[in-house]
């Protein structure tokens with residue numbers, strides 16, 4: 001119950017943890033959403049007509065040294081609007097699980113801070129210690145609305161430019 005509250009605090013929609021699997025240094029939590037109110041992202045028309053389900057794997061912050069992977073069962077729905085160009089759309093959870101992202105927002109926030117403070121290779125070493133799966137190039141490519149991180153391979157220094 002505490003884990004559920006920690007994972008889904010401030011998250012819109014109702015999520016349930018169905019099961020969990022512990023691997024060597026990883027915990028996989030199988031999650032599904034019980035919310036069936038969905039609006040098409042193109043036309044904002046509400047739909048409850050289910051097309052199918054698919055599974056999204058989203059990495060979250062580690063707990064007690066274990067990396068956390070959420071497998072989220074996501075519904076696909078038919079758009080009821082005949083004038084809409086989109087026929088099928090997926091459930092969206094923008095507060096916690098942004099579309100097309102493989103990390104939760106809170107994990108990306110931490111990775112961005114690590115990237116800004118340490119840069120690519122040192123940040124990767126810290127992430128390895130914390131059991132956060134990433135690469136140095138992913139850290140350098142972290143999207144930032146405030147800063148651009150430039151790494152100089154010659155001097156091995158990082159520079160932050162304000163946008």
Ligand SMILES: [Zn+2]
Pocket residue numbers: 040041042043044045079080081084085086
């Ligand atoms: Zn639509």
